[in-house]
Amino acid sequence: MKIARRGLPKGWIGTWLFALAAVTSAAQAAVLPGALVTPPWLHDHAKQVQIVDIRDSLGSLTNDPKYATVNGHKVLEEVGGHIPDALSVNFWGLRQKHVIDGKKIDFMLPTAKEFEQTMQAVQLEPGKPIVIVPTGDDATSLQEAAFFAWELQVFGVPQEQIAILNGGMHAWTSAGYDVDTDAIAPMSSSKWKARAPNPALLATTAEVQAAQRAHGLLLDARPLAQIAGLERTPVVPAAGRLAGASPLPAELFYRNADDGSWRFISAHVYRKVLAGGGVQRVAPGIVYCNTGQYAAGAWFVIDRIMGRKGLREYPGGMNEWEQRGLPVVSF
Structure with a gap:
């Protein structure tokens, strides 16, 4: 049986779906307040974003936070654990060895395919806003988060969908929010796709x-x-x-x-x-x-x-x- 579509223009379904996708994408992008978010903001919006932990020592994901006593007060000394339901990215996996002029050079920008495979392995979802969480224990951790933000943009994620938790896990833990020390072990891969590198962000x-x-x-x-x-x-x-x-x-x-x-x-x-x-x-x-x-x-x-x-x-x-x-x- 054919359903009559009297009065509807040809191709209206495709046009409507495209418009709906655009509205949904804009709504998702609007979730983030800017380039930086605070621990209270992330706590209140955790279900609306992908929380992606990045660090160069993955062993600390399952460690308890370390505290010291300063002037009679308990003070966080070293981050341990991660935000509940966070994904995990190893900073060292964001660079690759490439051969240039017959010489193997380490710490190079990955290809789009290499980056795509890394993001799929950590189960990054396409189109959903991302909040990157460094440890916040030192300035280096902020640079690592910024490098990840830059690579995400290089390979096609709109800037409106990327933010960094200012102060990282250190600020989150110090604010008294929950910390999970269970291992982050993805059981499958995602369908996230990388685009060709954006030349507006890269110099050769x-x-x-x-x-x-x-x-x-x-x-x-x-x-x-x-x-x-x-x-x-x-x-x-x-x-x-x-x-x-x-x-x-x-x-x-x-x-x-x-x-x-x-x-x-x-x-x-x-x-x-x-x-x-x-x-x-x-x-x-x-x-x-x-x-x-x-x-x-x-x-x-x-x-x-x-x-x-x-x-x-x-x-x-x-x-x-x-x-x-x-x-x-x-x-």
């Missing part, structure tokens, strides 16, 4: 070289001692910086809160801090570090918190640059 080696020749904005987001060539990490063969780069020191981006958690600060404070640190221009341009996470922290502050668009990250950083045999300079 050739583009960095072009920026050097054109005297474009090139920002070094490492700690000041590394920018100055006084220190280096074991990953990077030689100390120094890229010719033409301006300092954007990592020390300017994070603060230690009263509860002991490390946090991002507000956009208007960042404007004052950067001006006070002698940083005049932040975008458009290219930001780099050693292997990507310092640069991602700077990108997250400038792009997501301050809303200044046009900053691309050179993810291979000094690691890729020097492995390619390209020159660096020191002060």
